[in-house]
Amino acid sequence: MSQKLLLLFCxxxxxxxxxxxxxxxxxxxDGATPIAIAPFSWTGQxxxxxxxxxxxxxxxSRSGRFEPIPEADIQPPPQWGQPLQFSMWRARNxxxxxxxxxxxxxxxxxxxxxxxxxxxQGTQLTxxxxxxxxxxxxxxxxxxxDLIYQTLTGERGAxxxxxxYVTVVTDRGGRKSYNLSIADADGxxxxxxxxxxxxxxxxxxxxxxxxxxxxxxxxxxPELYVQNIQTRIAKRVAAYEGLNNAPAFSPDxxxxxxxxxxxxxxxxxxxxxxxxxxxxxxxxxxxxTEPAWLPDGSGIIFTSDRGGSPQLYQIDINRxxxxxxxxxLTFEGNYNARAAVSPxxxxxxxxxxxxxxxxxxxxxxxxxxxxxxxxxxxxxxPSFSPNGQMIIHxxxxxxxxxxxxxxxxxxxxxxxxxxxxxxxxxxxxxxxxSN
Amino acid sequence: MIRMRYLVITAxxxxxxxxxxxxxxxxxDAATGGQQAGAADQRYGADTSGAASGxxxxxxxxxxxxxxxxxxxxxxEVSAEDRGIISSHADYLANNGNVAIIxxxxxxxxGSREYNIALGERRAKAIQQLMLLQGVARKQIQVISFxxxxxxxxxxxxxxxxxxxxxxxxxxxx
Numbered sequence: 001m002s003q004k005l006l007l008l009f010c011x012x013x014x015x016x017x018x019x020x021x022x023x024x025x026x027x028x029x030d031g032a033t034p035i036a037i038a039p040f041s042w043t044g045q046x047x048x049x050x051x052x053x054x055x056x057x058x059x060x061s062r063s064g065r066f067e068p069i070p071e072a073d074i075q076p077p078p079q080w081g082q083p084l085q086f087s088m089w090r091a092r093n094x095x096x097x098x099x100x101x102x103x104x105x106x107x108x109x110x111x112x113x114x115x116x117x118x119x120x121q122g123t124q125l126t127x128x129x130x131x132x133x134x135x136x137x138x139x140x141x142x143x144x145x146d147l148i149y150q151t152l153t154g155e156r157g158a159x160x161x162x163x164x165y166v167t168v169v170t171d172r173g174g175r176k177s178y179n180l181s182i183a184d185a186d187g188x189x190x191x192x193x194x195x196x197x198x199x200x201x202x203x204x205x206x207x208x209x210x211x212x213x214x215x216x217x218x219x220x221x222p223e224l225y226v227q228n229i230q231t232r233i234a235k236r237v238a239a240y241e242g243l244n245n246a247p248a249f250s251p252d253x254x255x256x257x258x259x260x261x262x263x264x265x266x267x268x269x270x271x272x273x274x275x276x277x278x279x280x281x282x283x284x285x286x287x288x289t290e291p292a293w294l295p296d297g298s299g300i301i302f303t304s305d306r307g308g309s310p311q312l313y314q315i316d317i318n319r320x321x322x323x324x325x326x327x328x329l330t331f332e333g334n335y336n337a338r339a340a341v342s343p344x345x346x347x348x349x350x351x352x353x354x355x356x357x358x359x360x361x362x363x364x365x366x367x368x369x370x371x372x373x374x375x376x377x378x379x380x381x382p383s384f385s386p387n388g389q390m391i392i393h394x395x396x397x398x399x400x401x402x403x404x405x406x407x408x409x410x411x412x413x414x415x416x417x418x419x420x421x422x423x424x425x426x427x428x429x430x431x432x433x434s435n
Numbered sequence: 436m437i438r439m440r441y442l443v444i445t446a447x448x449x450x451x452x453x454x455x456x457x458x459x460x461x462x463x464d465a466a467t468g469g470q471q472a473g474a475a476d477q478r479y480g481a482d483t484s485g486a487a488s489g490x491x492x493x494x495x496x497x498x499x500x501x502x503x504x505x506x507x508x509x510x511x512e513v514s515a516e517d518r519g520i521i522s523s524h525a526d527y528l529a530n531n532g533n534v535a536i537i538x539x540x541x542x543x544x545x546g547s548r549e550y551n552i553a554l555g556e557r558r559a560k561a562i563q564q565l566m567l568l569q570g571v572a573r574k575q576i577q578v579i580s581f582x583x584x585x586x587x588x589x590x591x592x593x594x595x596x597x598x599x600x601x602x603x604x605x606x607x608x609x
Contacts, residue, residue: 199584201548221579222552243556243580246549259553265560266553287553303550309509310550338547351547358545378591380547396591425548
């Protein structure tokens with residue numbers, strides 16, 4: 001455990017859209033790869049509309065795999081289009097360097113170019129030229145981060161993705177508003193897609209990233225909705241007597257798992273979204289809730305207290321839709337709940353209680369080995385990044401709900417603090433193929 | 436609209452309640468004792484609230500004035516003391532078939548939100564079950580759970596958590 005606890009970055013950022021947030025990288029690891037991101041050349045008359053290099057550095061840093069070299073140590077900065085002095089940078093022990101530039105080519109037509117160099121080898125590893133509108137410059141920077149990440153780690157980066165979460169804002173009169181929001185993975189560009197004076201919870205992405213399922217109390221009790229993010233049109237999909245909770249899209253997007261209590265207590269059901277037909281999966285006297293699909297759709301992990309305390313169970317569904325007897329997965333401690341399955345189905349993240357509080361833990365399914373990743377008192381709602389490398393979750397800081405992200409090896413953590421209200425229930429989007 | 440109707444019905448019922456509670460049909464010691472004391476106070480004008488005089492629902496000395504039941508962490512077990520209070524409410528409801536009640540289940544903030552909603556529901560249903568056994572009609576009781584979404588105490592400590600693990604008994608129209 002050669003970790004150094006330090007406050008590396010404290011970027012106070014005020015986005016042009018509503019969200020105001022601070023990202024603290026609270027813990028980084030010695031093993032992160034140093035990388036120099038040179039300031040992007042800009043030839044425009046006015047100040048550059050975005051600091052592309054800073055966005056890339058922040059993305060790579062948050063991934064926990066890279067340690068960007070401070071800009072002050074990249075002097076004199078290499079210029080886009082000029083030959084790179086490999087020997088000079090090699091003498092300063094810099095391994096990788098990104099050099100780039102941005103030009104304005106026409107009305108709202110920007111071109112962002114970059115090259116990634118292996119300084120030791122004296123070679124270019126990759127390079128791209130990307131057209132962008134002004135509004136898409138942050139997204140373009142995230143794409144560049146992902147290209148760099150993929151080139152150097154062999155795995156897909158998750159910077160050009162989104163998170164959904166719920167914020168609760170209390171006005172001066174004590175009235176609460178519950179907002180379901182979507183933002184870029186770094187918290188920028190927040191858009192509120194649904195607001196209610198009643199509780200909103202459990203957002204869940206459809207696998208194509210176009211819909212969110214959630215629970216809303218807007219009619220006085222918990223009911224399930226599926227909302228189109230683009231059109232904002234929401235459809236109520238379950239309003240049975242009792243609970244209509246914990247929605248989870250199947251990997252093919254055609255079914256929605258949920259917890260209903262219409263037949264007594266909370267049980268897991270799967271609804272075919274075309275026909276609205278329900279299939280009941282569990283039958284127990286205990287609470288059964290919080291279904292999470294295995295990525296191949298072959299089964300569901302859920303929380304049940306049938307054994308006396310909340311624990312995770314797996315129920316397999318064979319290809320004829322027949323359900324099998326649930327198998328218990330967790331045995332450590334008296335509280336393991338709210339499973340999130342990693343994109344490859346190899347790990348289960350959960351809320352795990354030990355003597356110090358409620359933490360995020362990860363169970364490796366093959367070895368059944370449980371690792372506790374966080375050490376706050378009130379951690380909840382884990383969600384994997386689509387590349388499986390990070391887990392975002394909710395926690396409490398100074399009496400407020402905040403979001404935090406931790407690498408799956410537990411070595412890099414960061415906190416996303418929003419200026420307004422409590423933030424909770426983050427859920428990371430799938431990879432979205434769009435421009 | 437519905438709430439208004441219940442309010443009117445409750446007011447109309449209030450004159451009958453004195454008679455009911457001084458000669459209870461159910462043989463439950465705690466409820467009988469409590470209701471008699473409450474009724475006696477009203478009879479002698481000790482109820483100074485002024486509102487709907489004679490209605491045990493508004494009598495601060497009636498066991499029916501207890502509208503919150505508390506629970507241990509991750510538990511829906513009702514304590515012996517609270518069973519007495521619930522029994523008084525059940526008695527009242529069984530004798531006043533037009534009165535409706537909402538049992539609103541809650542949990543403390545710890546652990547996962549969805550599990551807490553199911554837990555809040557189970558707490559409310561534990562009370563519902565006791566009431567049904569005492570002859571309250573199913574249609575008189577509505578169960579709803581808010582889990583940890585509506586805390587009454589906003590701290591992040593044992594005392595706040597204790598106060599938030601609760602079921603609230605809400606009479607329609609009140």
